[in-house]
Amino acid sequence: MTRPKTKILVDGGDPQETRRAKELLGFVDGQTTNPSLIAKNPHIKELIASGHKLSSREEMDEYKNIVQTISPLVGEAGVSIEVFSDESTSAQVMLSQGQEMFSWIPNAYIKYPCTSEGLRAAQMSVKQGIRVNITLCFSQQQAAAVYAATKGTKQPAYVSPFVGRLDDLGQNGMDVVKNIKRMFSKGDGHVLVLAASIRSLEHLLYCFVLQTELATVPAKVLELWASKNLPMPDEQFQYKASGKTIPYQELDLEQPWESFDIQHELTRKGIEKFAADYRATLARPA
Numbered sequence: 001m002t003r004p005k006t007k008i009l010v011d012g013g014d015p016q017e018t019r020r021a022k023e024l025l026g027f028v029d030g031q032t033t034n035p036s037l038i039a040k041n042p043h044i045k046e047l048i049a050s051g052h053k054l055s056s057r058e059e060m061d062e063y064k065n066i067v068q069t070i071s072p073l074v075g076e077a078g079v080s081i082e083v084f085s086d087e088s089t090s091a092q093v094m095l096s097q098g099q100e101m102f103s104w105i106p107n108a109y110i111k112y113p114c115t116s117e118g119l120r121a122a123q124m125s126v127k128q129g130i131r132v133n134i135t136l137c138f139s140q141q142q143a144a145a146v147y148a149a150t151k152g153t154k155q156p157a158y159v160s161p162f163v164g165r166l167d168d169l170g171q172n173g174m175d176v177v178k179n180i181k182r183m184f185s186k187g188d189g190h191v192l193v194l195a196a197s198i199r200s201l202e203h204l205l206y207c208f209v210l211q212t213e214l215a216t217v218p219a220k221v222l223e224l225w226a227s228k229n230l231p232m233p234d235e236q237f238q239y240k241a242s243g244k245t246i247p248y249q250e251l252d253l254e255q256p257w258e259s260f261d262i263q264h265e266l267t268r269k270g271i272e273k274f275a276a277d278y279r280a281t282l283a284r285p286a
């Protein structure tokens with residue numbers, strides 16, 4: 001098999017899935033997690049089903065155990081760990097969580113939401129040498145802001161455009177990935193595109209065509225890819241988008257991050273859902 005240039009990450013919260021994906025593919029470059037995926041981890045589900053809800057400290061410890069188990073299974077794309085935040089969480093609070101989470105494993109990337117507070121936390125993080133992955137990105141403007149906020153980082157920063165959630169709204173989510181790649185081709189290369197919310201083999205194969213640096217993929221899509229002997233897109237490959245085209249915008253990456261329009265309804269909804277899934281595991285919701 002020709003290994004894709006795009007690094008393949010497992011999108012999940014269960015180390016058993018990571019082991020299985022590694023068996024099927026022969027490699028796994030990295031892993032992404034988020035509060036919803038952690039709430040679905042079999043051990044956490046068992047605890048909740050047995051009536052044991054967690055304190056926020058216990059939840060952090062469970063999260064730490066999960067990523068410590070996954071960390072040695074994956075390659076150089078690392079394990080992304082997401083801070084717990086809602087619409088009122090300050091950059092400073094996100095940063096303190098990020099600092100703690102970054103110490104859990106040697107290959108951590110800290111996920112911050114693509115909001116003003118999240119970008120402030122990311123800006124402070126990269127200055128301290130904390131690797132970051134900016135999540136819940138739905139637009140080219142948001143990606144431009146990530147670029148500007150993380151400028152000067154010594155290690156690559158990731159930005160995660162969410163494809164499937166844009167598709168769900170009747171848009172062509174892959175256009176955002178394509179547009180960001182095109183915009184970043186004029187940049188200095190310090191931000192890598194990590195295609196997320198991948199729902200199908202077609203999404204994955206198109207990521208290979210667009211040469212996204214990374215793609216995070218649920219186990220069931222990886223299983224499907226493996227069941228077909230890990231095909232790669234050939235010259236005839238055409239991505240069949242069903243949603244509305246998202247046009248490319250000319251943006252100046254040298255502008256300050258605050259000058260970009262980073263508002264997106266799906267970012268707000270995404271934070272709400274992550275916070276709700278996190279709180280559902282807690283005895284006394286934070």
Ligand code: E4P
Binds near residue numbers: 135160162196197198
């Ligand atoms: C990964 O970083 C994202 O959290 C994940 O891909 C989101 O996927 P979903 O839209 O299927 O929840």
